[in-house]
Amino acid sequence: MPTPESCLVLRKAGNDQLIVTADFAATGRTAATFHDLVERLSVDCNIWEIAPLPYGTEPGKTGSDQVNRWVKDIRDSGMVVHAVIGFCAGNAYAAAMAGQIAGWQQAPRLVLLDPGIPKPVMLVEHIQGWLRRFSAGFPAEEAERAGARLDAIAEAGDHPLVMAAQLGEFFGQAVAPGLIRAGHSQQAATGFTKLVTGYLYWLAGAIQFDPRPQWRTAPALNSNSPGFGLFLAPPEERPTLVGSARYFDVAHFDLMRTKDVAAAVDQLLS
Amino acid sequence: MNVTDDLKDILIEQLFVEVPAAEMDPDDSLRDVFGLDSVGFVELRVQCEDRFGVSIADDEFTPENFSTIRTVADLVGRLSRPAPASA
Numbered sequence: 001m002p003t004p005e006s007c008l009v010l011r012k013a014g015n016d017q018l019i020v021t022a023d024f025a026a027t028g029r030t031a032a033t034f035h036d037l038v039e040r041l042s043v044d045c046n047i048w049e050i051a052p053l054p055y056g057t058e059p060g061k062t063g064s065d066q067v068n069r070w071v072k073d074i075r076d077s078g079m080v081v082h083a084v085i086g087f088c089a090g091n092a093y094a095a096a097m098a099g100q101i102a103g104w105q106q107a108p109r110l111v112l113l114d115p116g117i118p119k120p121v122m123l124v125e126h127i128q129g130w131l132r133r134f135s136a137g138f139p140a141e142e143a144e145r146a147g148a149r150l151d152a153i154a155e156a157g158d159h160p161l162v163m164a165a166q167l168g169e170f171f172g173q174a175v176a177p178g179l180i181r182a183g184h185s186q187q188a189a190t191g192f193t194k195l196v197t198g199y200l201y202w203l204a205g206a207i208q209f210d211p212r213p214q215w216r217t218a219p220a221l222n223s224n225s226p227g228f229g230l231f232l233a234p235p236e237e238r239p240t241l242v243g244s245a246r247y248f249d250v251a252h253f254d255l256m257r258t259k260d261v262a263a264a265v266d267q268l269l270s
Numbered sequence: 271m272n273v274t275d276d277l278k279d280i281l282i283e284q285l286f287v288e289v290p291a292a293e294m295d296p297d298d299s300l301r302d303v304f305g306l307d308s309v310g311f312v313e314l315r316v317q318c319e320d321r322f323g324v325s326i327a328d329d330e331f332t333p334e335n336f337s338t339i340r341t342v343a344d345l346v347g348r349l350s351r352p353a354p355a356s357a
Contacts, residue, residue: 008332027336028301028311035333054328179309183286187320188313195312 004048004073010038011047018079019269020070020097020108021049022090024202026195032256034087040262043269045082048074050093052202055194059165063205067096075104083109083269087256088228089122089203091115095211095218110218111268112242113261114229114252118206120163124154126203127167127175130196134178146174160204168197217243221264225252273322273343280317281339285310296340311336318342324349 003009010021025033034049041047050070053061074081074097081101086094091112098110127150135143153166176189184192220242222229229252230238230245238245250258278294281287287304300306306314314336315326324346335345 008329010334025333026308027331027333028306028308030307033333051329184309184313185284185316187316188309191312191316192309195308 004077006051006069006073007048008051009046010034010049011041011045013044013046015044015046016079017045017082018074018077019043019045019047019082020074020084020094021047021087022084022094022097023049023087024052024090024199025049026199031088031253032258034085034256037256037262037265040257040259041269042266045269046079050090050097052198055198058198058201060161061201061205062161063093063096063208066202066205067093067100071097071100074101080105081108083111085111085113085265086115087113088116088252089118089206091215092118092206092209092211095214096209098214109269110214111265112215112218112220113265114223114225114255115211115215115220115242116229116232117211118203120157120160120204120207121154123160123163123167123200123203123207124150126200127171127196130171130175131178134175134182136178137181138178146170149174160207161201164197164200164204168193168200171196212241215242216240219243219268220245221255221261222247223252223255224249228252273346274339276321277318277339277342277346280314280321284317285313294339296343297338300336300338300342314342318346322346322350 021034023034025035038047053066084094084098084101094110098108101108131146131150135146138146149170153163153170158166172193176193179189179192180186220230222245224247225231230241233241246264248255248258248261250261255261274296278291281304282291285306289304298304315331318324319326326349330345335341
């Protein structure tokens with residue numbers, strides 16, 4: 001099996017069947033990752049996870065550019081794509097990849113884990129969360145200035161890729177100093193700024209897609225967390241947003257480390 | 271000091287983990303047991319690069335490699351070994 005440049009190999013199998021997973025799996029994040037889910041799956045397939053663009057190379061790259069990069073490696077592998085699984089905003093990329101893959105082989109199965117349609121406001125909310133967390137030690141004036149600047153970026157309503165660039169710069173200038181004040185090194189603050197900026201571009205790319213045509217026939221496994229997955233959609237839209245929905249009494253952050261969810265995924269892949 | 275002891279030292283001195291070194295099990299989860307968050311993992315990566323003189327590429331900075339003290343020590347060991355000479 002060739003080593004993909006744009007994806008991480010989560011599992012190797014002795015056959016030509018491939019499952020592709022779509023998520024932005026920052027090491028150490030609170031939410032479980034596909035690494036956790038794959039440990040609990042019994043399906044005998046190669047499993048890859050899409051990797052974000054190398055840090056620093058994101059400016060100007062659209063969601064389609066990112067999908068094309070992953071799909072090229074998937075196609076070049078020569079393997080048969082059995083399924084594409086998405087998590088959270090990654091479901092938008094999963095749908096886009098499944099659509100392209102169906103152009104050269106039988107359409108792969110699409111499985112949605114807490115599918116939520118990514119929106120520009122999520123870019124700002126992500127940075128607001130970090131600002132709240134690390135501005136505790138800021139002088140009042142500095143915190144106020146940072147909040148006003150963030151509001152201005154949100155209100156300008158620029159293209160998501162432009163917002164990603166602005167918010168990444170904002171993080172480096174306004175939030176990263178808070179990391180240093182909290183005891184982290186300058187290198188870690190710089191490294192974390194790159195990571196956050198990478199996520200912003202990844203999310204901004206996902207916003208480009210309308211995944212609803214592919215989602216309409218796909219099964220969804222949803223957590224019980226308000227504000228995540230199908231709960232992001234108005235109640236009247238939920239029944240038609242996905243092909244079928246199964247709800248688990250487990251939090252969004254734990255969805256992919258839950259035994260019953262892994263069993264349900266195995267069943268959908270069998 | 272070996273890599274495992276050095277890693278315990280980094281966790282205590284640089285990441286302020288409040289678990290005595292003698293009580294740190296190499297297979298304990300860095301996130302669930304020692305409480306590292308995503309910023310903490312980036313700090314651990316930086317400190318490993320500084321302390322052990324290795325370069326950890328983005329595709330090596332994965333939940334799998336940064337799961338426990340043992341997996342990080344294994345990664346540092348792999349990255350520290352000279353690459354085999356090409357034929």
